[in-house]
Amino acid sequence: MVPAELRYAKSHEWAKMDGGTVTVGITAFAAEQLGDVVFLELPAVGESVEAGTPFGVVESVKAAVDLNSPVSGEVIEVNDDLTEDMELLGKDSYGSAWMIKVKTAGDADFQSLMSADEYEKFLEAEEKH
Amino acid sequence: MKLIFEKSVPGRRAYRPADNDIDAPARIPKNFLRDRPADLPELSELDVVRHFTELSNRNFGVDTGFYPLGSCTMKYNPKVTERISHYPGFVHLHPLLPQLPGGEMLVQGALAVLHDTDMMLREICGMAAFTMQPLAGAHGELTGSMIIAAYHADKGNDKTTILIPDSSHGTNPASAATAGYDVQTVPSDDTGVMDIDALAEVMNDKVAAVMLTCPNTLGLFNPRIKEICKMAHDVDALVYYDGANLNALLGRCRPGDIGFDLVHVNLHKTFATPHGGGGPGAGPVGVCEKLIPFLPTSVIADKPDGSYWLDYDRPKSIGYIAPFYGNFAVILKAYIYTLMLGTDGLERVSENAVLNANYVKEKLKAHFDLPFGQTCKHEFVLSASRQAKNGVRALDIAKALIDRGFHPPTVYFPLIVHEAMMIEPTETESKETLDTFIAAMIEIAELAQSNPEELTGCPRTTPVGRLDETLAARKPDLASLE
Numbered sequence: 001m002v003p004a005e006l007r008y009a010k011s012h013e014w015a016k017m018d019g020g021t022v023t024v025g026i027t028a029f030a031a032e033q034l035g036d037v038v039f040l041e042l043p044a045v046g047e048s049v050e051a052g053t054p055f056g057v058v059e060s061v062k063a064a065v066d067l068n069s070p071v072s073g074e075v076i077e078v079n080d081d082l083t084e085d086m087e088l089l090g091k092d093s094y095g096s097a098w099m100i101k102v103k104t105a106g107d108a109d110f111q112s113l114m115s116a117d118e119y120e121k122f123l124e125a126e127e128k129h
Numbered sequence: 130m131k132l133i134f135e136k137s138v139p140g141r142r143a144y145r146p147a148d149n150d151i152d153a154p155a156r157i158p159k160n161f162l163r164d165r166p167a168d169l170p171e172l173s174e175l176d177v178v179r180h181f182t183e184l185s186n187r188n189f190g191v192d193t194g195f196y197p198l199g200s201c202t203m204k205y206n207p208k209v210t211e212r213i214s215h216y217p218g219f220v221h222l223h224p225l226l227p228q229l230p231g232g233e234m235l236v237q238g239a240l241a242v243l244h245d246t247d248m249m250l251r252e253i254c255g256m257a258a259f260t261m262q263p264l265a266g267a268h269g270e271l272t273g274s275m276i277i278a279a280y281h282a283d284k285g286n287d288k289t290t291i292l293i294p295d296s297s298h299g300t301n302p303a304s305a306a307t308a309g310y311d312v313q314t315v316p317s318d319d320t321g322v323m324d325i326d327a328l329a330e331v332m333n334d335k336v337a338a339v340m341l342t343c344p345n346t347l348g349l350f351n352p353r354i355k356e357i358c359k360m361a362h363d364v365d366a367l368v369y370y371d372g373a374n375l376n377a378l379l380g381r382c383r384p385g386d387i388g389f390d391l392v393h394v395n396l397h398k399t400f401a402t403p404h405g406g407g408g409p410g411a412g413p414v415g416v417c418e419k420l421i422p423f424l425p426t427s428v429i430a431d432k433p434d435g436s437y438w439l440d441y442d443r444p445k446s447i448g449y450i451a452p453f454y455g456n457f458a459v460i461l462k463a464y465i466y467t468l469m470l471g472t473d474g475l476e477r478v479s480e481n482a483v484l485n486a487n488y489v490k491e492k493l494k495a496h497f498d499l500p501f502g503q504t505c506k507h508e509f510v511l512s513a514s515r516q517a518k519n520g521v522r523a524l525d526i527a528k529a530l531i532d533r534g535f536h537p538p539t540v541y542f543p544l545i546v547h548e549a550m551m552i553e554p555t556e557t558e559s560k561e562t563l564d565t566f567i568a569a570m571i572e573i574a575e576l577a578q579s580n581p582e583e584l585t586g587c588p589r590t591t592p593v594g595r596l597d598e599t600l601a602a603r604k605p606d607l608a609s610l611e
Contacts, residue, residue: 033547038602061598062541064299086603127514127547 007113073104143174199539199551202398240437255385256415269393269412274308288337321501348505358388377506380476400463481556496574508553
């Protein structure tokens with residue numbers, strides 16, 4: 001089950017809107033697929049990010065993948081605790097394992113993301129492979 | 130097993146030079162002398178021989194057992210190529226000789242090897258010319274990407290992007306990015322090959338090239354490959370052939386005839402030279418006619434009298450990409466292998482490589498998930514998704530195979546298949562070996578149902594058991610001297 005109040009990108013990031021601020025992380029499915037994460041590169045506060053383009057890199061014992069920003073805007077906060085304790089990604093994907101908070105102008109990017117229902121259907125289709 | 134440093138006994142020696150009884154002042158300037166003796170292990174010759182013999186016994190290679198590491202083409206490396214490449218006439222050549230005035234006449238044999246390997250690869254791949262210099266597959270990709278950039282710069286084309294399918298080898302996007310291009314990933318369709326509609330959406334004037342592995346990492350040949358080449362050529366983009374999987378096509382079809390503009394060949398895979406821990410690679414790059422001016426310097430040219438020389442006068446060349454002329458001994462072994470097999474032999478290579486892969490695939494498809502079930506080429510990808518539901522993942526199956534005397538297949542690649550196991554048997558394995566491997570895989574699949582814990586504890590027969598890869602990556606403790 002994925003949290004109903006969040007929105008989701010096809011590259012398995014979640015986004016949570018709170019006023020003009022969007023919190024971004026990766027889904028439990030993504031964390032499960034990656035396995036044990038060994039390296040995480042997040043942007044610095046003040047950097048700008050663009051919807052659909054990489055804002056960081058996550059590397060596990062199995063793979064190295066880009067983290068794509070679900071929204072455009074400016075990074076106003078980075079979760080330094082996560083880079084210290086990467087096991088949080090598998091334990092609390094939608095909570096303490098958030099990655100960045102982005103100040104956005106407007107919510108067009110956010111609204112174009114998948115709802116929880118849509119993301120679950122998307123995962124079922126992915127599972128077939 | 131102890132490290133060789135732990136076996137060290139102060140004062141013990143393998144060899145004692147005669148005492149120095151000449152009273153001559155040391156001629157080494159003081160600033161080059163050590164402050165303290167080098168921290169080297171002190172052992173007898175027998176200690177050293179036993180140490181390294183024991184280490185070698187713990188190694189696993191193609192000479193030890195079956196090694197179905199997908200996309201690596203771990204075929205047998207015939208020993209005759211080793212013997213010939215050790216001939217003193219080759220081993221004792223100095224690489225600077227052909228660059229000295231008149232020196233090229235002293236190395237005509239070596240230049241002929243480079244020249245003739247180039248000619249044979251042209252015939253096999255359907256390309257206009259090769260550079261033998263790239264030292265590995267990824268080095269070939271980078272060389273190719275630089276040639277692509279040089280071509281577009283020469284024509285005044287404004288190109289920014291290289292398109293790469295999501296099933297590509299990880300080195301493809303890395304090579305394109307290193308050459309300064311943006312990388313755009315193109316998804317696969319339901320049949321496991323590049324989605325041609327998705328390609329059409331991103332194909333535009335900014336595209337410098339499309340980089341493809343063919344057959345791809347699922348072992349599938351794209352039936353619409355000619356259309357893809359045409360779509361690229363229509364916007365003056367070049368099409369690059371990653372030759373890692375050329376073993377499937379030898380003597381059957383040629384990248385140049387399909388429409389590819391550049392190709393690299395992994396001599397250490399397709400042409401049976403040792404690799405992995407066994408030796409360096411070689412990744413010669415072949416190009417179509419219009420790209421010849423951009424090949425690296427130097428190129429081997431021939432004179433009217435049939436002798437060879439090195440041509441350095443190439444104003445449009447991308448320049449030097451390797452010291453001297455590439456990994457000469459590797460090229461030499463590939464040359465011997467190709468001559469030894471001949472046209473008929475090379476055709477049998479691809480035929481048996483494809484037959485072996487399909488045989489293993491058909492025998493295993495009832496026991497593991499097979500996401501793409503069509504006839505494969507030289508390799509195929511199983512998924513351990515079914516076993517993962519019982520807690521047995523691709524990694525556990527890989528470790529269990531070690532206990533059964535096999536090198537594991539490539540796991541968790543390509544990324545588009547969950548719990549992927551990528552199996553490439555190669556043509557050099559007998560049916561008996563394949564049957565033993567199939568039986569082991571079926572036994573493991575059955576254990577995954579009946580006794581999954583048995584598998585998650587593997588390997589048990591090796592000097593060390595399951596290593597903590599996560600801890601090793603998070604907190605690397607690299608052995609080094611103080």
